[in-house]
Amino acid sequence: MILTKKQMTEEDVKRLYITPVLESKWDKNKITMEYRITDGRINLKGNVVRRMSPKKADYVLWLNKGKPIAIVEAKDNNHSISYGMQQAKEYAKMMDVPFAYSSNGDGFQEYDFLSNEERTIALNEFPTSEELLKRYKSELNKGAGISRDEETVLEQPFYSSQKSFDPRYYQRNAINRTLEAIAKGQDRVLLVMATGTGKTYTAFQIVYRLLKSGLKRKILYLADRNILVDQSIDQDFSPLKRVIHKINFNEDDPNTITSYQVYFSLYQQLAGNSDDSDDEEVTSKLAKLFKKDFFDLIIVDECHRGSAKKESNWRKILEYFSSAAQIGMTATPKETKEISNIDYFGEPVYTYSLKEGIEDGFLAPFKVINIMTDIAEGWRPLAGQTDINGNIIEDRIYTNSDFDYNIVIEDRINSVAREITNYLKSTDRMQKTIVFCANEAHAERMRIALHNLNKDMNHDDYVVRITGSDEYGKSKLKYFISTSQEYPVIATTSKLLSTGADCKMTKLIVLDQMIGSMTEFKQIIGRGTRIREKDGKTHFVVMDFRNVTRLFSDPEWDGPIEVNEGYTNEEKPGRPIKEVDGDNPNGKGEDIIKTKPFIDANGCKVEIINKKVSVYDAEGKLLRVENIIDYTKTNIKGEFASLDNFINTWTCNKKKEEISNLLLQQGIDLNALKEEKNMSDVDDFDFICHIAFDQKPLTRKERANSVEKSDFFGKYSGVAREVLEILLETYKNEGIYEIETTEVLKLEPFKKYGTPSKIASYFGGKTGYINAVQSLQNVIYGVI
Structure with missing residues (x-):
């Protein structure tokens, strides 16, 4: 036809x-x-x-x-x-x-x-x-x-090899837009790409094509953390390793350093870590190695940080090499009265937001668990109450903005640690977890509390503090962010892991610090947005103990960049006074500068009084508040009007797995939920009756024992009886779905009786076998 x-x-x-x-x-x-x-x-x-x-x-x-x-x-x-x-x-x-x-x-x-x-x-x-x-x-x-330069760039292909991957559409857009801008003579370029979308890979392809096209010959890549530099050189920029040099002022010879094409450096190495140095001091240091026109392109990684501030020494580096084209890259452009990316770099040539990344499926979505303690909104000491050192505690109301900043409540730390541990035990105790604490001292106390609650994991590095002044913790950072290393599993930190560190497998982010900066909040949420589907990472959970996730309702979460004239994001009202505690990228400091009141469990007992699970869309809008048990109960009752209706549907359904699949389509994974509730030995039938209709659950073993005590097997003899006894044992160990089809007869315990058709013959044929199995199921569920 x-x-x-x-x-x-x-x-x-x-x-x-x-x-x-x-x-x-x-x-x-x-x-x-x-x-x-x-x-x-x-x-x-x-x-x-x-x-x-x-x-x-x-x-x-x-x-x-x-x-x-x-x-x-x-x-x-x-x-x-x-x-x-x-x-x-x-x-x-x-x-x-x-x-x-x-x-x-x-x-x-x-x-x-x-x-x-x-x-x-x-x-x-x-x-x-x-x-x-x-x-x-x-x-x-x-x-x-x-133009001729635009045509040259257009004709230059991306780097490609058997080990590399083609750029995603937004990466290609970012690369091409940047190259086109530079080819047109634009000397300041801003790229805004959400955390986890491959900024460093994008930077590499830009550098590669510019070098191959001949438009740029000497390129400087600036970052403010060693790990960012080392990650970039070892991973995305590895194809250019032969022409890469990591600047070291103590060892570099001005006569030989000129032979490379791509240079990596920390801002701090080029200009120092303090903003107190004058222009001449910075210029003099830079001039020891490089002339002002040495570089023709500078890439500024994470440019929302110090390089954007007008008076910073880091900005002085960019001004010294002002003749070079400069590309600023950030996930969170900063626009305040004092700091402006746009003022320096201009409007972004391309923006790819967290919202777009989640909508496209390149970034992981998340759930939020808001947890409230009974002292979150206020704790007041008793008249004349002293701390563990015998000092009188100032009589005022202390809230979340004070805990671990101005006063330490020991049992609050223990309560938070218990809640984290309980969550990990009910889901996956080996999932990478970052706990953001108020300061380094708090991070250390949290580490100890978590260690004591997880002693059964029997590993010294199950929990590690990773902060700026903790040399041991910093030495473990590369293992924590590795996708192949299991330990450390939990990292307690303050600021060090809030940005830059490529924590691909982070599944749980715990917020136990006050955050007033939208930039910092976005960076912290970004620690979980990477997807590793083949390794089981499809989404992540944010556990919030300080109501920080209220910032999702702020228009700045995924809105336009706005200049805040009144105060910087870091100085918003209500933010606790910062302590100098050494937790910065390169700083060395003490764990704590001032002495705080320390209250043990005898002075203040803390309990969790409320938990709420929230699901947000990519714009930060609240889609629903859900308790998985309530959600399951509501959906099951929506499908089965009553307990009798469910029991009738279950017992009459010849393939009971269809009911499980029906619930799966509604977002209810019974196996996962049973594991979370430590009820894996309970039959799905009993679990549904328990969750939705408040019935006492029986384990599969209990139901199997009841069958053995009945006269059911007396109706059968020989091979038929033996087969049914093995089927009951299979149900006890695996569940009802395993015995619903004749496929089970191909398993090892049945092979001694012959093929499935041979086994069925002992029941008078396939129909007789199916009827016998149905009778067994009826007895299992008490249907006579």
Whole structure:
């Protein structure tokens, strides 16, 4: 039967009409079909994690591997030629593609983003790659055409090898936009990319293409933490290792240092760690190794920190090398009265937000567990109460803003540590966890409390304090962030892990410090946003003991950059006075400067009084507040109106696993929930009755014992009885689903009786076997 075009599916139209036209006009190597743009958002529903479908373009046409130039969306012939245009335009805008096409097999609808023109063309009028490239070059820069440097950059491919991966669409956009800006002569460029989206990989591809194109020859990469420099050199920048040099003022020879192409340095090495030095002092130090025009490109990593501040020594480095093009990279651009990225670098050439990353499925979504103690909103000492040192405690109301900053309540620390431990025990005790504490002293107390509660893990490094002045802890940082090392599992910290450290496997972030800075809050949340699906990391949990996650309701969470004229984000009212405790990237300091009142459990007993689980969308808007038990109970009752209704459905359903699968679709993973409640030995039937209808649960062993005491097996003899006894034992160990099908008869305990069909013959055939198993199930669940 020959189909008419109207009877054809979309795939038929593509195969017979659209693909042949494209392949006649374009090199097949420059056509990608079913191009996957996103990974598909990860949704958290109940205790089930599911990926949504990714966004895919029917066709992407490429000028070269680094530059897509057209999107083509296909529809079947029952739709108009232009029906797929909106989708094509959406994908084209996402991918920075200048031409969008739609087709139903009769012709093409074309939209040109550069000229803003739309037209319909015949199938055979689709432009060749040469024609489209010519149009692209001539229409660039508002019709002025492409410059020689822009063309040079355009022709330079990305770095590629068997060990590397192609850039994601937003990384390609960021790279191309940056290169195009530099090719046009823009000497200050700002890139804003959320934590976990690959800023360093993006920087590497920018550097690689600029070096290969010859537009830049000497490049300086600046960071403020050794780990950021070492990570970059060893990982993303490793293909350039032969031409890379890490600056060391104590060892470098001015006569030989000039032979490299890419230089890495800490700000502190070039300009010192203090802002007290004058311009001449900084200039003199820099001049010992480099002339002012030595570098022609500087990349400023995490530029939201000190480099953005006008009076900082770090800014003086950028000013000394002012003739170089400078690229600022940050996840959280800072705009205050004193500090402005935009004032220095200009408006971002490209922004990829946390919201976009979560929506696209490249970043992990999260749940928030808000936990309140009975002293969170206020604790007042008794008249004349003293601390453990015998000192009178100042008579006032102490709140979350005071605990561990101005007063230490020992039992509060223990309560927090118990809550963290209980959560890990109910989920996964080996999941990487960061506990953000008020200061280094608090981080040490928290480490001790967590260690004592987890002594059974029998490992010295199960919990480690990783702070600026803790040399042992800092030595363990590379193991904590490693995806292959199990220990340390829990890191207690204050500031050191809040930014920069690439903690890919972090599944639990604990907030036990006050945070008034949106920049800092975003950076901390960013510690969990990386996805490692093959290693079991699809989402993360934020456990909040100080109501810090109220900041999700702040417009700044995923809103526009705004300048705050009144005060810096770090100085917002209500933020506790900072202590100098040494927890900075390179500082050395004491654990504590001033003596605080210390109250032991005899002076203040602390209890957890409220817990709330919240699910937010990528914009920080609250989607729902859920307790997994309440959520399960509500959904089960929504499916089964009463206990009798559920029991009837369960016992009448020949495949009981269908009920489990039905609940799974609603976001209820019974096995995971049973593990969390330490009820893995309970049958699903009993667990559902217990959770939803408040019935006392029986274990599978208890139900099996009841069957053995009954006269059920007396009805059978020989092999049939032995098979049923093995099936009951299988139920006791594995569950009801294991004995529902004849597949179980292929397992080792049954092989001595022959094939499944041979075993069924002892019951008079397959129907007799199935009836016997159904009778066994009826007895298990008490149905006579």
